[in-house]
Amino acid sequence: MSVSFHAVRRQPATGHSTAFHATAVHSVAPPAPVTASLPEHLSLLRDPGTIQRFARNETIFHEGDPARHILQILSGTVRLCRHTPDGRRHVAEFVMAGDLCGVFGGTAQSFTAEAVTGVGVMLHPRAQFDRMAECDPAFRAKVLSHLSTHLLSVQMHSFVLGCQNAKERLASFILRLAERTGATRSGRLELAMGRQDIADHLGLTVETICRAITALRNERVLDVPNTHQLVLRNVDALSDLAGAASLN
């Protein structure tokens, strides 16, 4: 099967090394409705001065950088990844509009964040975040809940990597993406990331991703109008493939 004999065959990230040093902002937290999710809660702190933009393939922060801010993605898609000395890459996660990143992991970033597309982010100073957690029990509960959810999703991904074959992995990925973007109904799914990104996320190669997509297309499970769009023609078939990895 598929372990990676990962040669060094990676896109030469057209990266610009964009260190980012936003100035800390001390806005006062307005009362948040108790029903709001953590990202919603945070977005109430909105302060135009803390917004930044990144171009496609730009590096937002590096693994090991001091984690002075919590980032809220306003638009676009970000990949959190890890690069090894011998050229392998592991994409731990894709972070999309509405999501947070950098909430956990202490004082240093545990991943490199790169813009998959053009990206807009809002920066929340960690100090402010910590202060809110200190004072506001409801906020704390949200943080905890957010963290648990996140943990669950990482564990689910471990399952995918540990137990599924190529087609199953792709199906799990597609379904999860569809759920996150709300595309499950319309059946139309935007793929912000390229095949290589998907491959590195699923522990496969680009070629295998292509072949798996082609296979699903031939089985009338998917339509592929273009490289960055999928139409889900048979969600049940996808769910069957994804198996336990789809919450359905």
Next chain:
Amino acid sequence: MSVSFHAVRRQPATGHSTAFHATAVHSVAPPAPVTASLPEHLSLLRDPGTIQRFARNETIFHEGDPARHILQILSGTVRLCRHTPDGRRHVAEFVMAGDLCGVFGGTAQSFTAEAVTGVGVMLHPRAQFDRMAECDPAFRAKVLSHLSTHLLSVQMHSFVLGCQNAKERLASFILRLAERTGATRSGRLELAMGRQDIADHLGLTVETICRAITALRNERVLDVPNTHQLVLRNVDALSDLAGAASLN
């Protein structure tokens, strides 16, 4: 490489279905030293009435069970796993003496816990745990830190599953186990779990685990005095194999 074509070939868990319903206990939390880790902190609550024992291969709780307690492992080793309808098994994690399990994930267990060896656990009622988190900021900090550490380790495991081949996975596993049990110095490592457990943890088959162990033995990296013991003869070689998956 290695996806799992996981047929249904599993040990027929000699399991006894041991539901566990411990009575809630309301001990008062004694002040904990600020330096204590979360497990240490919890162990100060020790109450003999909340201790339970489980025999090898017994089920401690099932995925989906209500999570009324947080478990602290006193002795033995536990595997947290997930069983799929078609007979695949994913061992998410091994939990060992001193570790906690069931801290996160909300009101329902997200994994099945099975005793790898005979196991002694202490049960901490979740309500009590929550109360402490409510009142004690230092305790909260420990929970947070514990959770972050745990998240990191799951992400590291994702990397192992996504990017490494059989020998590398085994090396990563052995090194991590050695660190956790403090066997890095002595070089002598107790393997509480069987080959099948390791295989299901690393997304490989038993046979592949055996062959990888044999290979490392032939390369003088390991000695294998018996099935449940390893001697680390060349930690550097192991670290090289584990690559980025070893912290140092």
Next chain:
DNA sequence: CGGGACATTGAACAGTTTCAAAGCGCGTGG
């Protein structure tokens, strides 16, 4: 219209799985 990055397809190769059988250790019972 041309160029380059990305996607797709093909063919050969390789690591892991699968199937099968033998080896070993350990507890139980004679």
Next chain:
DNA sequence: CCACGCGCTTTGAAACTGTTCAATGTCCCG
């Protein structure tokens, strides 16, 4: 106390999925 039996581990050989290498195709942007 020894022998048998059962479960787990180990080894071998063949099959198979995914990788690697290579070439072609496609789309977008300048």
